[in-house]
Amino acid sequence: MTRICVFGAGAIGGYVGARLAIKGEADVSLVARGAHLAAMQANGLTLKQDGETHVVHPRVTADPKELGPQDYIILTLKAHGLAGVIDQLMPLIGKDTAILFAQNGIPWWYFHGVGGPLEGTRLDSVDPGGVIWNRIGPERALGTVVWQAAEIEAPGVIAHHYGDRMPIGEPTGEKTERALVLSRLLTSAGVKSPVRPNLRNEIWLKLWGNLSFNPVSVLTLGTLQELATDPGTRRVIRTMMEEARAVAERLGISFAVDADERMDMAAKVGAHRTSMLQDVEAGRPTELDALLGVVIELGRIVQIGTPSLQLVYDLCKFRSRQP
Structure with a gap:
């Protein structure tokens, strides 16, 4: 079974993790912290969506070392938090691990796979000193655009407000097997995630x-x-x-x-x-x-x-x- 870790399982991460766990086609784990983590460990993760309430019990931890290498990491922290969690991500990263970066704005990997004179350009405003580029490597990156709105209504409880689209794409624009597999898993779970050739x-x-x-x-x-x-x-x-x-x-x-x-x-x-x-x-x-x-x-x-x-x-x- 495909192993997927949602890292930074707040509102959007909790929503995606819950949808995947409800469907049950992937081995889903969540990395979270604080009262939200404690509530999920005690009572499971609750998702309120479209007038329905679902409670699921994926593995939840604050320590990624407990989880081991994953096939996919869905990273739902805000962009300014990425560089600070690289050390924590390392136990989750195996030889072929792909990381879906679910941040707003221009991503740090933007000039990977574009070709031409700007290929490989680093963006200091989103990746100061090229720390993410150098330590994680843009070849692991998958991109997405999050159109959903959700909030943590209470610790352990996610309320989805609107939106079901979260298209994904390779920086190169290719429809790779790893992108297609993740697309199928997310779409089957109710998160519309077509693979876009030009995300x-x-x-x-x-x-x-x-x-x-x-x-x-x-x-x-x-x-x-x-x-x-x-x-x-x-x-x-x-x-x-x-x-x-x-x-x-x-x-x-x-x-x-x-x-x-x-x-x-x-x-x-x-x-x-x-x-x-x-x-x-x-x-x-x-x-x-x-x-x-x-x-x-x-x-x-x-x-x-x-x-x-x-x-x-x-x-x-x-x-x-x-x-």
Whole structure:
């Protein structure tokens, strides 16, 4: 049976782990910590979804050494936490272990498998000093885009709110056996995970909203619906999106929608406070560099100016340090 470890089993990781455990086609384990870990060890993992409640009992631990090498690791920590867990990941990594990196923003492996003059370029904003690239290696990486929203309702209890898509892809765009196997397991478990030949387009589609709405929400305290419908904030967000689009298109990205359609997608989510705003208010580190700082860095690489992105980045960086 395929061995899958969900590392960092918070809201999204807990949701994915629960779906896999419910289906029972893989040997699923979870790495978690704190009260959430203790509750899962005592009572199992509860998933609330579509009016149903499921309780499953996968193996749960804080110590990856208890689990041994895995076929797949699904890594659901936020981007800024990746470098700090490399030592903990090592006992889970065998000769052929693939790691699905389920982070928002531009991934650290972005320039692996692209070919051309930028092949192998390291992104300091998301992988300072190339630590992840050098120690894990981009050849292990699978990418994904998480479109689900979920929360830890209580320790050991995950509430799924919306979304069922989590497409995956190889950095090279190939439909490899390891990608197809994981796709089948996730899709069978109720997580729609087709293998995309160019996942970077979808990465940018989600990022396009996150790089603009999230930091602007930190500065204004507005919800997605408010930011997308107020003329002033909508104008700021459109300007940010157009700067980012110029960078992305220089990198060969094509967008399936225009800026107004993407803003309308965000408005439909409703009175949602972004995770970045919640992180700032809770005094937690944010995904600012993975969502916005990295796009500014990419702009420098492809020689496209990003003055609006830099302005909002600087203000948000200041705001996120305030009590």
